[in-house]
Amino acid sequence: MTPYLLVGAGGVLGALSRFAVGAWLPGRRRDTLAVNVLGSFALGALTVGLADGSALLTALGTGFCGAFTTFSSFAVETVELHEDGATRVAVGNAAVHLVGALLAVALGGWTATAVAG
Amino acid sequence: MSEENVESPAANAVGGSEDASGSEAGRGSDGPSTPDRALERLEPALLVAVGGFAGAALRHAAAVALPGGFPWGTLAVNVAGSFALGVLLYEARLTGQLGARTRLVLGTGFLSSFTTYSTFAVQTAALAPPLAVANAAANYALGFAAVLVGHAAVRSVVAPEVAR
Numbered sequence: 407m408t409p410y411l412l413v414g415a416g417g418v419l420g421a422l423s424r425f426a427v428g429a430w431l432p433g434r435r436r437d438t439l440a441v442n443v444l445g446s447f448a449l450g451a452l453t454v455g456l457a458d459g460s461a462l463l464t465a466l467g468t469g470f471c472g473a474f475t476t477f478s479s480f481a482v483e484t485v486e487l488h489e490d491g492a493t494r495v496a497v498g499n500a501a502v503h504l505v506g507a508l509l510a511v512a513l514g515g516w517t518a519t520a521v522a523g
Numbered sequence: 524m525s526e527e528n529v530e531s532p533a534a535n536a537v538g539g540s541e542d543a544s545g546s547e548a549g550r551g552s553d554g555p556s557t558p559d560r561a562l563e564r565l566e567p568a569l570l571v572a573v574g575g576f577a578g579a580a581l582r583h584a585a586a587v588a589l590p591g592g593f594p595w596g597t598l599a600v601n602v603a604g605s606f607a608l609g610v611l612l613y614e615a616r617l618t619g620q621l622g623a624r625t626r627l628v629l630g631t632g633f634l635s636s637f638t639t640y641s642t643f644a645v646q647t648a649a650l651a652p653p654l655a656v657a658n659a660a661a662n663y664a665l666g667f668a669a670v671l672v673g674h675a676a677v678r679s680v681v682a683p684e685v686a687r
Contacts, residue, residue, distance in 0.1 A: 417636050421575025421576075421632055425568065428631075446645065472639040475641040477639055481638075481667055507643075
C-alpha cells in the first residue's frame with residue numbers, strides 16, 4: 407500500500423473516533439482538549455515504540471493520531487472565546503492544550519520505553 | 524448502541540426526494556424504520572470518513588512536499604486549515620447557508636483531519652529548545668491570526684446581507 411492509502415485509512419478511523427468522542431463528551435472545548443491530549447499521548451508512544459518510516463507508524467501515527475487530533479478546531483474555539491469576551495478563558499485554553507499535549511507526548515514516550523523494557 | 528433496522532427492504536423506492544433544496548431541515552418525520560432510515564443514520568459517519576481520508580492524505584502530501592528540518596508541513600496545514608475552518612463555521616453561524624452536511628464533511632471530516640495537534644506536539648518536543656519555542660509560537664500566532672482573518676473575510680462578504 408502506498409503511504410497515502412495508509413495515512414488515508416488511518417485518517418478515516420481517526421476522524422470517526424474524534425467524531426465519536428464529540429458525541430460522548432458534549433461541549434466543544436472539552437472534547438477537543440480530550441482528543442488532543444489523548445492523541446498526543448498515543449503519538450508520543452508510537453513514535454518511540456515503532457521504527458521510523460514503518461508502515462504501522464505511517465498508518466497509526468500520521469494517519470490515525472494526526473486525524474484524531476485537530477489544530478483547526480482548537481484554534482477556532484480559542485479565537486471565538488476571545489471574540490465573545492472570554493479572553494482569559496481563551497488564554498487558559500491555549501495554555502492547557504500546549505502544556506497538556508507536551509506532557510502527554512513525554513508520558514507516551516516514557517510508557518513505550520517502559521513497555522518495551 | 525448498535526441496533527440496526529434492516530427489515531422490509533426496498534419498501535419505498537422514492538426516499539430522498541424531499542431534500543431537493545439541499546437544506547438540513549426536514550428530518551423530523553417519524554416514519555417507520557426502513558433501510559433509508561438506516562442509511563440516514565449512517566450518513567454523518569460516512570461524511571466524516573470521506574473527509575477524514577482526504578484530509579489526512581493531503582496533510583501527508585504537504586509534509587512530503589515541504590522541506591524537512593523544521594516542521595513546515597504541519598505549520599502550513601495548521602494555518603491553512605484554521606483559516607478555512609474559521610470561514611466555514613463563522614459563515615454557518617452568521618448566515619447558516621452552509622448546511623449540516625457541509626460542516627460534517629468539510630469541518631469535522633476534512634479540515635479537522637487535515638490539521639493536527641498531536642504531530643505538532645511531538646515535533647515541538649523533538650526540536651531543540653529555541654526552535655521548539657519558535658514552532659509553538661508560529662503555530663499559535665499564525666493559526667489564531669488565520670481564524671481572525673477568516674472571520675473578517677466572512678464579515679466583509681456577508682455583512683451587507685446580515686447587517687442590512
